[in-house]
Amino acid sequence: MTINNMYYPILRARQFELIALRELAENKKTQKFVTPILEPVRTSFNGLNIAHKILKQHKQFAYLIVNPEVGETGYGVSYLEYLKKLGDDRVYLPAFRYDPKIQNNIQQYNLNNCLLICDDDIDDEDTNFKELAKQGEVSKFGIYGTNRNRSLVRYLKSLQKPCIRIDDLFKKEQRNSDYLEIDAHKFSEEHLYFNDEGFNGFSDYTIIPSEYNETGSMPRAVVIHLTYLKENEQIWIRHFTSTTNDSQANVQGKFAEAAKKAVGFCKSEGLNNLAIRELTDIFNKHHYPGLGVNKKIAIKNHILVVAKYLGSKS
Secondary structure (H helix, E strand, O other): OOOOOOEOOEEEOOHHHHHHHHHHHHOOOOOOOEOOEEEOOOOOOHHHHHHHHHHHHOOOOEEEEOOOOOOOOOOOOHHHHHHHHHOOOOOEEEEEEOOOOHHHHHHHOOOOOEEEEEOOOOOOOOHHHHHHHHOOOEEEEEEEOOOOOHHHHHHHHHOOOOEEEEOOOOOOOOOHHHHHHOOOEEEEOHHHHOOOOOOOEEEOOOOOOOOOOOOOOOOOOOEEEEEEEOOOOOEEEEEEEOOOOOOOOOHHHHHHHHHHHHHHHHHHHOOOOHHHHHHHHHHHOOOOOOHHHHHHHHHHHHHHHHHHHHHHOO
């Protein structure tokens, strides 16, 4: 099995992230260009099981990080056992963050088509790492900090296996209300230049910060983060933020304020996709869907923006 898609968004495998992927797969929006990388953060497999059933039905593959670093899980063999139980016809493919234990895991569980995720502090002279990277069962690399460890990048590219650059693009503000002061700005150019720089694909955390946060309090401000393509094909982002942010009261009203700005902007700019239509429908019905749906819509929109660009170049 060979997966040669170009965009590999990293998502924590939480409820609304998984729902976003399910809905995109059901609508046939991602299969040709997008292979998500899922990092589990829960000990329960329920969300992953529901997503796997739908993704499999619609032939959408995804990588599953079997040694996650965040959330409830920690390192262990539970996700290796989970992949084993899904069977050989699963659409979840194994991904590892580099660890010396990986080599034994690959052999023990007879894994192949593995994605090896490499932090920028890996020593490319590490013998264990070099032996692992050369293994035929490792078919692809995801590389953080491609400008900070050029020797690592050069070594991995020399192995003639696909290399994906991983970037942390979203800048998190201390408070949601701080986004009121931030104008539209450039978000990403990686889709334009990854190939020129010798990479086979690119990855980001969509419109979510890479820093993992398990809990969140009720916000004083509601923000809708929407990316979009400019005429020069750069991806830009706007942060549509509520204005009555003096207390935590009336989250529904705050969402309506942010949605009014977002829907108005999309209409004026002629922006239209599955996620934007969902947001517009919610706004027109004067419905408050909850903050999880807000996040889901923003994730879907970003993936759709990237997929549309890639589709236009195929």
